Amino acid sequence: MSEPSTxxxxxxxxxxxxxxxxxxxxxxxxxxxxxxxxxxxxxxxPNSVIERVRKFDAEEYGTVRRGAYSxxxxxxxxxxxxxxxxxxxxxxxxxxxxxxxxxxxxxINLVAHSFGKRFINAGDxxxxxxxxxxxxxxxxxxxxxxxxxxxxxxxxxxxGELIMEExxxxxxxxxxMVAVNHVSNALGTINPVKEITAKxxxxxxxxxxxxxxxxxxxxxxxxxxxxxxxxxxxHKMYAPSGIGGVYGKMELWEELPPYVTGxxxxxxxxxxxxxxxxxxxxxxxxxxxITQVIxxxxxxxxxxxxxxxxxxxxENTLLEYGTRLFKEIEGVRIIGNARHKASLIxxxxxxxxxxxxxxxxxxxxxxxDGIACRGGHHCAQPTMIRxxxxxxxxxxxxxxxxxxxxxxxxxxxRNGFPYGFVAL
Amino acid sequence: MSYDKELYQQVILDHxxxxxxxxxxxxxxxNCHGVNPLCGDDITVYLNVDEEAGKIDEVSFQGSGCAIxxxxxxxxxxxxxxxxxxxxxxxxxxxxKMILGEFDPEKEEHHMGKLTLFMGxxxxxxxxxxxxxxxxxxxGALDKKFDGISTE
Numbered sequence: 001m002s003e004p005s006t007x008x009x010x011x012x013x014x015x016x017x018x019x020x021x022x023x024x025x026x027x028x029x030x031x032x033x034x035x036x037x038x039x040x041x042x043x044x045x046p047n048s049v050i051e052r053v054r055k056f057d058a059e060e061y062g063t064v065r066r067g068a069y070s071x072x073x074x075x076x077x078x079x080x081x082x083x084x085x086x087x088x089x090x091x092x093x094x095x096x097x098x099x100x101x102x103x104x105x106x107x108i109n110l111v112a113h114s115f116g117k118r119f120i121n122a123g124d125x126x127x128x129x130x131x132x133x134x135x136x137x138x139x140x141x142x143x144x145x146x147x148x149x150x151x152x153x154x155x156x157x158x159x160g161e162l163i164m165e166e167x168x169x170x171x172x173x174x175x176x177m178v179a180v181n182h183v184s185n186a187l188g189t190i191n192p193v194k195e196i197t198a199k200x201x202x203x204x205x206x207x208x209x210x211x212x213x214x215x216x217x218x219x220x221x222x223x224x225x226x227x228x229x230x231x232x233x234x235h236k237m238y239a240p241s242g243i244g245g246v247y248g249k250m251e252l253w254e255e256l257p258p259y260v261t262g263x264x265x266x267x268x269x270x271x272x273x274x275x276x277x278x279x280x281x282x283x284x285x286x287x288x289x290i291t292q293v294i295x296x297x298x299x300x301x302x303x304x305x306x307x308x309x310x311x312x313x314x315e316n317t318l319l320e321y322g323t324r325l326f327k328e329i330e331g332v333r334i335i336g337n338a339r340h341k342a343s344l345i346x347x348x349x350x351x352x353x354x355x356x357x358x359x360x361x362x363x364x365x366x367x368x369d370g371i372a373c374r375g376g377h378h379c380a381q382p383t384m385i386r387x388x389x390x391x392x393x394x395x396x397x398x399x400x401x402x403x404x405x406x407x408x409x410x411x412x413x414r415n416g417f418p419y420g421f422v423a424l
Numbered sequence: 425m426s427y428d429k430e431l432y433q434q435v436i437l438d439h440x441x442x443x444x445x446x447x448x449x450x451x452x453x454x455n456c457h458g459v460n461p462l463c464g465d466d467i468t469v470y471l472n473v474d475e476e477a478g479k480i481d482e483v484s485f486q487g488s489g490c491a492i493x494x495x496x497x498x499x500x501x502x503x504x505x506x507x508x509x510x511x512x513x514x515x516x517x518x519x520x521k522m523i524l525g526e527f528d529p530e531k532e533e534h535h536m537g538k539l540t541l542f543m544g545x546x547x548x549x550x551x552x553x554x555x556x557x558x559x560x561x562x563x564g565a566l567d568k569k570f571d572g573i574s575t576e
Contacts, residue, residue, distance in 0.1 A: 391464055
């Protein structure tokens with residue numbers, strides 16, 4: 001059963017070689033080899049990132065953008081080189097269109113705050129979807145409440161796809177912002193972001209794409225999508241935690257007021273007032289996570305070394321393989337069956353005993369076999385409500401995962417039914 | 425008693441599939457709603473307490489959650505019937521310390537009876553809240569915490 005898929009997968013990437021780059025994958029958990037399938041939550045770091053961060057801290061670390069001495073100048077140069085790497089990776093036109101934040105959550109909060117302050121007024125409308133992470137839901141709810149605007153929600157089909165006809169009906173001259181994810185963290189759905197953007201622009205609205213789940217799994221081209229903002233998190237793309245950011249079109253950044261204020265985001269400060277710096281500095285007050293930015297640059301080098309197209313192709317074979325395996329297990333229901341999906345399988349257990357197989361029990365059960373999956377609402381409670389489940393178990397794959405690991409996952413799930421997934 | 429993992433598994437499974445005292449007590453003298461916001465366990469514990477004797481006459485629950493939460497609540501209700509309020513509070517303290525790994529019922533005197541089955545939860549730190557939610561909710565009911573109990 002596994003042979004054809006394995007050979008197809010092996011033709012795309014040399015996974016055994018890649019796995020050697022990730023030291024954490026060699027460890028055992030509860031006596032079993034670690035099978036890490038929670039990559040949608042956070043990813044692990046290759047040696048090149050770990051070593052780059054170590055070397056930077058040991059030999060090159062200094063403050064950025066202010067010191068006039070060699071160490072600081074060199075650190076600033078490396079920091080800005082990382083920004084260039086991010087810009088190229090995302091397909092941005094200009095390096096300065098990339099603003100660093102702590103991650104996607106802060107990135108969306110930045111846009112909601114700054115864009116909202118400048119452009120959202122009473123009676124305006126903001127559109128999100130039914131399958132957003134709380135990070136792309138709550139900032140807009142808060143903004144709407146503050147400004148007297150209205151939040152509208154694109155409904156989703158039983159398979160987990162946004163219903164585009166309904167989206168079109170929500171759009172109007174009152175729409176100011178459409179904020180949707182590129183990939184749903186709870187279902188894996190890949191949304192048609194280019195089409196969504198074009199339709200929003202047709203009514204004069206701006207578009208934010210939450211790229212937390214897409215940036216490490218597919219080739220990005222923000223200019224082709226034509227979105228106005230695109231957010232990402234470093235720790236979901238093999239970089240350190242605490243760094244991420246947002247791409248924004250320069251002409252839009254230039255119009256926005258700052259979100260956080262303080263040092264480094266001004267050109268001049270008197271006791272009465274301050275003049276704001278140009279983007280991106282205007283949105284990067286305070287000393288940034290310098291080491292993490294260097295680590296992010298190294299992670300992008302690593303991804304480029306493999307090639308995003310290859311990563312995407314390989315992860316697709318994992319998705320197809322895993323989906324086929326799961327469909328063969330009686331009592332497993334896959335939540336999210338969109339035609340275009342990222343390498344993520346959300347599922348619930350529907351066995352002979354309805355009370356068996358709560359995601360938290362399943363996760364503990366899998367942990368006994370060294371398998372790390374996520375169980376919960378995935379910070380997407382409106383999505384869970386839509387599909388009538390309190391939570392799901394989720395296996396999210398990366399290019400360092402193998403079909404053999406998915407076999408082990410399926411085997412562990414099968415073994416769990418007679419024991420009601422109660423881990424010993 | 426020594427810890428038996430297979431017995432633990434059987435008992436949890438049994439109580440999850442067939443929870444005891446799984447009903448509402450109408451006009452209960454005490455009740456409290458408890459939730460684990462992070463994982464969605466959601467239970468309500470009902471009690472009829474004989475205030476004069478300080479004794480728990482009746483105890484039941486309703487709700488949804490994982491197997492550990494439901495089984496822990498079911499076993500708690502079965503165990504507490506007829507106990508005094510003071511005993512219940514002492515057992516809660518022992519139980520809570522046990523699942524955190526701070527109290528070893530194999531070495532120290534305790535009042536938990538077969539509830540010591542839950543000792544193994546200490547190997548799953550992320551699951552201790554599932555097992556302890558009914559006990560926190562019980563104390564909430566006894567202390568008349570009308571806003572309910574949240575483990576976060």
